[in-house]
Amino acid sequence: MYPLKFKPVYKEKIWGGTALISEFNRDLPNDSIGESWEIAAHGNGSSTVANGKFKGQELMEVIKSHGEKVLGSKARAKDYKKFPLLIKLLDANDKLSVQVHPNDKYANEYENGELGKTEMWYVIDAQQDAKLVYGVKPEVTKEEFASSIKEGRLQENLIEVNVKPGDVLYIPSGTVHAIEEGILLAEIQQNSDTTYRVYDWNRMGKDGTPRELHIESALDVIDFGSKPPSKVTGLEIKEANTTREILVASPYFITETLDITDRYQLEAKGDRFYVLMGLEGEANLLYQDQKICLTAGETVLIPASLGKYQIEGDCKLIRSYIQDLTEFKTELKAQGYSDEEIKQIAGL
Template identity: 70%
Template sequence: MYPLKFEPIYKEKIWGGRALEEKFSRKLPAGSIGESWEIAAHENGTSVISNGNLAGKGLMEAIKEEREKILGVEAKEDYYEKFPLLIKILDANDKLSVQVHPDDEYAHQYENGELGKTEMWYVIDAQEDAKLVYGVKPEVDKDEFAASIKEGRLEENLIEINVEAGDVLYMPSGTVHAIEEGILIAEIQQNSDTTYRVYDWNRMGQDGKPRELHIESALDVIEFGAEPEDKVVGLEIKEDGYVRTILVACPYFTTETLDITEKYSADTNHERFYVLMGLEGKAKLSYEGGEMDLKAGETLLLPAALGEYELIGECKLIKSYIRDLAELKAELEELGYSQEEIKQIKGL
């Protein structure tokens, strides 16, 4: 097997822009492009492999042919029916709606078997004084939240924070959130496209009418009374030639950044697949049978059967995968990290 590249799936959005063109020299279709689905296997968009002998095949088609080689021996059976992750880049040229996503149980019951949506964001770029909505004030209950929507004063009940490039945020299902204008974000999430809009800043949609809201469903799934989440700090692990920072480790995905100054070596060990997204710089990815460049703005899937590989160069990237959390925690404890240090990893 070899590292898989995909054709991005571009989604025009009322809040989108052209930042992918400016930041990563992407050739975009016309319009306001709000989302690039980098790796996807969803009914609303399925990635097509663009390199090697699997070129032209959809991701799930390739998985059906090469299940264990792509997903790994540790992959759960349901991964064969629905790929577990959806990897995106979001360009918020304008504000996204204030929204929330359901958990697995609610989505399965009310959204035709869909998955819930827990996600994390890495801020790739942000204009000066960029902000986003990151939760509901803890003193606000369901009744007050509903009343504030009806009375047109919802914004006073939302938590708004400033963000800058390099910030990381973790969004468990049930968290009210909204990306505001001038932010480019890498999003790692469960494979779900279910969103409940709560508030859309009183704007009109492309048809000149207000966009649909989903207030009753949102009220069902919002986690009221939750303490505000902090930005993700992560656990930094310094190694020779690179720094690895584990950011999020939850049941749905583990994500870390790799700051490579010289070389990073690893092995997929036939256990699981990995997703690499370039953030800054460029590296040469070498593996048995070949090599390729990984540049900022590019995303690759490393199949479980890839084996040993090296990244050589100066770059920063996000590495995403799924693994047993108890094993990860035990591994970190064995390396000598304290419980307080491990708690810097969100979701663990």
């Protein structure tokens, strides 16, 4: 086993642009790329390995032939049928629709066994005064929300927040949200492509007609009356030459940043896989007397059986993985962190 890089799967979107060229020197097929699926194994797009002996194979092919060596001993049976994560870069040159995603139960029942979609965003770049839609005002009822859509005044019921590079937002299923123009971000999410649009800024599609909305389904899944979401602060852990900040811990993924100034020793012990995405600088991954480079904007899958490896460089990465939350919290408490400190992590 070795760190797996993949060819991006590009998605043309009416709201897409060319930020991936200016930011990461990508060679894009056109000037309206809204999504780059960095690691994907979905019916709507699947990654192929770009390096090493598995080059040209799709991710699920590698999993099918090497199973536990890739996913780990603690992977769930369903993960062998459907890789649990979808890792993306999103370029919002224009506003995305105001939308919401279902949970697992609803998606399984109404979307042909699809997973639900809980996700998180890390803002890589944002124009001055960039904004996101991030939740519904807590006093808004389902009935009022539906009426405001019909009457063309939905925006008054939405919460907008300003964002800047480095901001992190956690978006559980049922949370109304929209990326507005001038934002480039990394998205870590469940492996799902189900979106219910509730408002599309009166925009026309390529065919000159309004894009499809999914208002009834959205009303079924929106979490009305919930506390307004807030930007993630995370739990900061200082280690030798590295600041590790745990941002999100959900049943679907745990995500943290690693801010490394020299080198950082890690180990894939056989129990779970890890995903690393470069945010800033350049990292060298040293493993088994070999080395690969990970630049900003690149993503790599660390197989569960890789063993010890280290990251060298002056760089910042996102690291994502899946772990039982009880086990995860027990580990943090054993390191001396209190319940109050652990609650700073979004999702806990």
